[in-house]
Amino acid sequence: MIDWFHPSVFYIVGALLLPFLRGKIQKAYMLLIPLLGVAAVFAMSAGTYWSWDFLGTVLCFGAVDKLSIVFGWVFTIMSFIGMVYALHVNDRGQHVAALLYVGGSLGVTFAGDYLTLFVFWEVMAFASAYLVFARREPAAIRAGYRYILVHTFGGVCLLGGIILHYLSTRSMQVGPLDHDGSLAFYLILVGVIVNAAVPPLHAWLTDAYPEGTVTGSVFMSAFTTKTAVYVLVRVFPGTELLVYMGTIMALYGVVYAVLENDCRRLLAYHIISQVGYMVAGVGIGTEMSLNGSVSHAFAHILYKGLLFMGAGAVIEMTGRRKLTELGGLYRTMPITLVLYMIGGFAISAFPLFSGFVTKSMVIAGAAHDHRPLVALLLTMASAGTFLHTGLKLPYYMFFAKDAGIEAKEPPLNMLLAMGMAAFMCIGIGVLPGPLYNLLPFPVHFNAYTGDHVTSALGILLFTGLGFFMLLKKLDPEPTISIDTDWVYRKGSRVFMWIASKPIASSDTYVGNVYDTWFTRFMLFFSSFLARIIDVRAIDGLVNGVAQFFIGLAGVVRVTASGLVRSYAATMLIGGVVILGYYLFASLMSL
């Protein structure tokens, strides 16, 4: 009897075998893997499994407790729904990437040490990037590269933090970090909040998710940010900074969603907004707010997946993604509309839908922790959520002016996937008990009190009133919004401009100065040298020597007459001179 089996093994090994299968067998296999994953989570109980010593540290693949099990549940369930939704897609690469992505996500969830966590973290980043590239359009490929670069930056921060943490504590175990203000603490925090899409490090999400494939973005909406939320709950509970970041996030996403025209980008801004609740809940750090964050992540994965599936179905069937180009689809896609609206009601926290029993726990957590402003601002953000996801997007997509689009309902597998997610959204909303039992701490919270229901309905319905009163102002506009990705999209051009203009032109200037002054001066100096020294001195010397020898030769030639008697006379005179010299020298020495 195996006491524990890592669900990632099914996904990662399964992904590697998938390319060898064809047709119906492949489709059955695509559904079998997530089912095995669900079964593995169902069978597991708390404990530590699969630990090995590796180069002096302990690698642990199976740190299982209530927190990791609840994320294991939702990740495996969502992977099944996502696979059903993607069943008709005839692109093996996408399925392989999606399975690896889920495998990475589960690997992070059950990682007991930071090294394992980091490796699976990177598997997620690269596998998910493929889901953007797989749309194979220039805009998608560019967005995919930006996505990879930002995640590489986040990964490097995380790894740097992990190494510094290890050097100071000699421990790789994943657990709450001391709030000691060390560089390791902040580097790990930055690495994680890049993935949680906390502004200003969030722009990769709204840049890449709308560019992914219809089915790929469904997976993306579920896994990256929520895995980061899991790590935040695990490592950073009670970090005060996160309360402010989360509250700002919740409103930031709402503001940008007002301005957005691309339907999936609008939903992506609402991921940021919703993850804001979870981040704030982690920052508050009480049992109630951590329960709120975890349960909201659970509900969010399902309703946000449903919303992305709904918007994806419209994109798949119409080929259009901008609200200004859509409208009047209620006649041809009513089932898609209804299923989408269930997601819309769930994210807006309508009573009887999943968001109501989870989001309110975060807000109640803030209220009980004596943070009235946080509670008020988060409530305001939830009005904004209904305004866009529940009203603006469906109104301009399915109603408003008829754009005259020929469309029909999406394939059955897509509707079935949406139906399963919708069922979960309502199921959790009506019967929150099973979810509450999965949460890491005991739940002492009941969302269904009379005043909570009526005030939530008041907030939502009067938001609706405001929507219809301001309808003219809310008409989508064919624009894009500048966000912090400006820094690396336009800002990089500033960098390139600095490189090409000031640096290149100063280089040219220095070149000209060098050319003008140095080269010309050298040429002038060398021609001076040529004229003076070369012509006068060297040539003069050589010529002078030559002239001297010519003169000498002329003199010598006179003596070299060729007559023997002259030579004999010369020798005789020489001999007399030498003898005379010696004679004279010896006489002088006497």
Place this chain on the structure above:
Amino acid sequence: MIKRIVLYIGNPAHAGTLKKLSYVALGLTVVADFLVEREHAVYIWDKIPGWGALYGFVSCVVIVLVSKFIGHQCGVMRGEDYYND
């Protein structure tokens, strides 16, 4: 069934009926808010009947106006070819 409801809601001829139904729903919500018990209230505003309705409406208006102001006046909204890709 679902299809019929959706077609009914979408049909412009029924806009007036839907509007009346919506006003009834809004009214009922406010009335109900006066009738419920408020033993869980943490803050003073939680004790005010109709607070949710007021706060929801004000939030909606503030979000729309502030966002549109930021979008149009602070140069956030740009043409679709802004990044040339």
